[in-house]
Amino acid sequence: MKRGCKYGTHRVIEPKEVLPQPAIKIDNDMNIYDNEILIDVCALNIDSASFTQIEEACDHDIEKIKQMILDIVNERGKMQNPVTGSGGMLIGVVERLGDKLRGKIDLKEGDKIATLVSLSLTPLRIDEIIDIKPEIDRVEIKGKAILFESGIYAVLPEDMEETLALAALDVAGAPAQTANLVKKGDTVLILGAAGKSGMLCCYEARKRVGEKGKVIGLVRDQKSKDFLDKTNFCHDVIVADAQNSSQVLSEVLKVNNNEEVDICINCVNVPNTEMSSILPVKDEGIVYFFSMATSFTKAALGAEGVGKDVTMIIGNGYTKGHADVTIQDLRECETLRNIFKELYV
């Protein structure tokens, strides 16, 4: 077997010298390199923006959609929508591990996995499209795909519906990073605490802070507070406008003996919440920005402007074992499972 680059650059055909994601054509030959994983694919979950574009371009005609997907994959060697640039994820069974990976990773042939890297960089060959389920952007196929050494994945649990696991894996980075960051005795503030990733972070933080620590969830209205209070994931739930930093600061101090918190985790989905995350944190504390609406410059200049010596971290959707942490949360907590089934499956 040949030795490949861990990021898959050995499969880039055009243009040269780029990574597989920006490439417009990659090699989908299914003879694997020694650091690749061959997957027998059963389904593609197409990215919602991509699927919508394809549906509309094909007038919602299933046969035309099938042909368009086949054409894209035949041309590019991967399922990357040329208009949106986006991909999606796939579900399949591990068929073969490259020699270099065998015994070195927690995966064996026969495992059913979901890939957590985008289809927009994953070598794919479709032999047959079996069915398309437009209501869930799902394409059932016979085909093969390749995961690079740097590619991330989750083994699908056997004790849980696939749809439930997939809904949680979508935001697996946030609770796993919370698990890494939060220590016994910490006081943790979570903005956007009633959302999907916020709730998982609250649950993880509560597990980690122990008896002397405290989890404070911030939500935007009384309805969300009532909902979150019932879960018992937080010691205190406060209602404030995450875009109003003075209000956030004063509400946090009120429930925390007038003291600043050790860690703030930002899971909101609106812009202009940087100062609300920075102000309530004590010097040498940590601000973890998981919100994709975060502005780098607002955070950097904001902390300097108020002389806050805090460490501000850019949320990384990946950390070692992130899928396991999240699946385990769902497995052990019935409340969480029921909420996810009701809201996200």
Place this chain on the structure above:
Amino acid sequence: MKRGCKYGTHRVIEPKEVLPQPAIKIDNDMNIYDNEILIDVCALNIDSASFTQIEEACDHDIEKIKQMILDIVNERGKMQNPVTGSGGMLIGVVERLGDKLRGKIDLKEGDKIATLVSLSLTPLRIDEIIDIKPEIDRVEIKGKAILFESGIYAVLPEDMEETLALAALDVAGAPAQTANLVKKGDTVLILGAAGKSGMLCCYEARKRVGEKGKVIGLVRDQKSKDFLDKTNFCHDVIVADAQNSSQVLSEVLKVNNNEEVDICINCVNVPNTEMSSILPVKDEGIVYFFSMATSFTKAALGAEGVGKDVTMIIGNGYTKGHADVTIQDLRECETLRNIFKELYV
């Protein structure tokens, strides 16, 4: 003395419930609260964008410029340009410390300081404008100002020209954060290594890594390499395009025994260098983004896309003792001092 809010919200007049920076009018009464510092001001360094706007609005007429500055400060209680929103910094002598701060901070009455928080949030009263030096955006005045408890400042060293100290204080956060992050034995990559903050970071990193560590500076062309090689701040200087992540990765691996680095510090001033900062770093390593051109989403999604378990930190212009670290670098290193005098004073 009355007790004030550490961020100065007690001085906000209009609109209510905001921090002093976004406020349009703040209270510049010079009777201080118990956590404030009264400064006898000798000069304002107006932000370059602000000064240019004022000069043009006044047809470069010095008397008109004086009047416009007086009008702004009388109306707002601070020197915040209503068009650009920006401020600048001031230089003065500590006249009085609030009771709560006395003995608690490293400042005494009579110290000459530069404030490192913006004039756009600093209560200021101008009694007389003595002179204006348009070529360096400087306004010499008689007047008073107030620094809040959260306000940051640097005591100006007596053994160094004021202009030299000010040039370095401008980027003091970067070398001070480098000093905090880098440990003995680390391999450190610095992007934009020949720039003002990059050079200071190289120098600091070299001091910290010890004999077994390594500092690799990345610059964009041979001329910059020749310049940086001469300083001896780096063990290796490599030439690559910081926007080409494959090239950066391969050049770094070449000089580092094919191994990834522990820490990357990004000091470049162009966009699209996130992947070049992430790819060369080993798992569980650190990427420190000091570049204001960093995109939060490109960093977050980029690391996830290549399955990199790295901690990505948003550069904070402030950390405890940052001014001292930087002034000390200039004091102890003649090479650095000469370069700064030649290029930045």
